[in-house]
Amino acid sequence: MDLTSLKWRKASSSTGNGGACVEVARPPGHIAVRDSKDPSGPYLLLTRDDFHHLTRTIKNL
Template sequence: MDLTTATWRKSSRSGSTGGECVELASAPGIVAVRDSKDPDGPKLVVGRDEFATLMAALKH
């Protein structure tokens, strides 16, 4: 999957120093996750439904 034109965003609760954050990008049907310290490194790409399930579990 080509994510070179993806718009990455991080939580508004992340500090201004960059720190240890994850960034998200969405595209039709998927959500991509990457480490903000290594933007050219590996990305995790999951379906939107799977991502919603993950977020619900984390909030629980």
């Protein structure tokens, strides 16, 4: 899947922290996640259900 034309977003609270953030984009039917410090590097491509499960799990740690 070509993700070059997607609009990547990161949290508005991620300012001046050295770039230690993740970015997300929304290709059709999926959520893509990448390291903001390495935008041309690897990324995770998750279904929306899997992404929601991941974020719920992280919030409950």
